[in-house]
Amino acid sequence: NAGVTQTPKFRILKIGQSMTLQCTQDMNHNYMYWYRQDPGMGLKLIYYSVGAGITDKGEVPNGYNVSRSTTEDFPLRLELAAPSQTSVYFCASSSARGRGETQYFGPGTRLLVL
Amino acid sequence: DQQVKQNSPSLSVQEGRISILNCDYTNSMFDYFLWYKKYPAEGPTFLISISSIKDKNEDGRFTVFLNKSAKHLSLHIVPSQPGDSAVYFCAARGDGNQGGKLIFGQGTELSVKP
Numbered sequence: 416n417a418g419v420t421q422t423p424k425f426r427i428l429k430i431g432q433s434m435t436l437q438c439t440q441d442m443n444h445n446y447m448y449w450y451r452q453d454p455g456m457g458l459k460l461i462y463y464s465v466g467a468g469i470t471d472k473g474e475v476p477n478g479y480n481v482s483r484s485t486t487e488d489f490p491l492r493l494e495l496a497a498p499s500q501t502s503v504y505f506c507a508s509s510s511a512r513g514r515g516e517t518q519y520f521g522p523g524t525r526l527l528v529l
Numbered sequence: 530d531q532q533v534k535q536n537s538p539s540l541s542v543q544e545g546r547i548s549i550l551n552c553d554y555t556n557s558m559f560d561y562f563l564w565y566k567k568y569p570a571e572g573p574t575f576l577i578s579i580s581s582i583k584d585k586n587e588d589g590r591f592t593v594f595l596n597k598s599a600k601h602l603s604l605h606i607v608p609s610q611p612g613d614s615a616v617y618f619c620a621a622r623g624d625g626n627q628g629g630k631l632i633f634g635q636g637t638e639l640s641v642k643p
Contacts, residue, residue: 448630457533457535458618458631458633517578520565521572523572
């Protein structure tokens with residue numbers, strides 16, 4: 416199994432441009448998450464979804480949008496890129512079996528906004 | 530406000546010795562704790578976890594200790610190996626936390642020297 420895949424691996428954006436970060440999982444997990452990691456900081460939750468058609472804000476949602484039309488896919492949209500969005504973005508998924516269920520992470524997308 | 534803190538950004542140990550990584554939290558509602566390991570250019574991978582009803586969980590060379598009264602947990606790696614060199618994140622999950630959201634610490638970079 417591929418697990419959690421993310422594309423692209425790296426992208427440079429100009430201020431004001433938009434883009435979509437793609438995330439797909441093949442584990443039939445109901446829960447999916449988007450995190451960002453800034454240098455020297457932990458991962459901060461941007462948005463999450465508990466199932467297709469259901470999304471909710473995390474700790475740092477401003478400047479981002481998400482959708483969840485299928486179980487497998489959870490794209491993250493940046494509408495007007497800003498330098499503050501320069502970061503590494505990780506997508507993760509987990510099953511809905513219980514509180515102890517671990518999250519599986521993708522390899523990350525490194526985004527640079529200039 | 531940082532609810533999960535890893536106050537040591539880095540730790541260096543000799544191969545074969547014990548590595549001790551520490552994590553403090555402020556929210557007494559957290560009831561499940563996890564450690565993730567992250568190599569450069571990869572996503573975090575789950576290492577070990579502990580429920581708040583326990584004070585110790587062991588998995589091979591890795592042991593996590595939880596001191597609820599001190600709101601402190603630690604990860605012990607014995608013996609340390611060069612392949613353990615990575616960034617280690619502790620994470621916490623709260624009781625009634627919908628969506629299984631995790632709160633991460635800032636990470637500790639472990640370097641195991643041969």
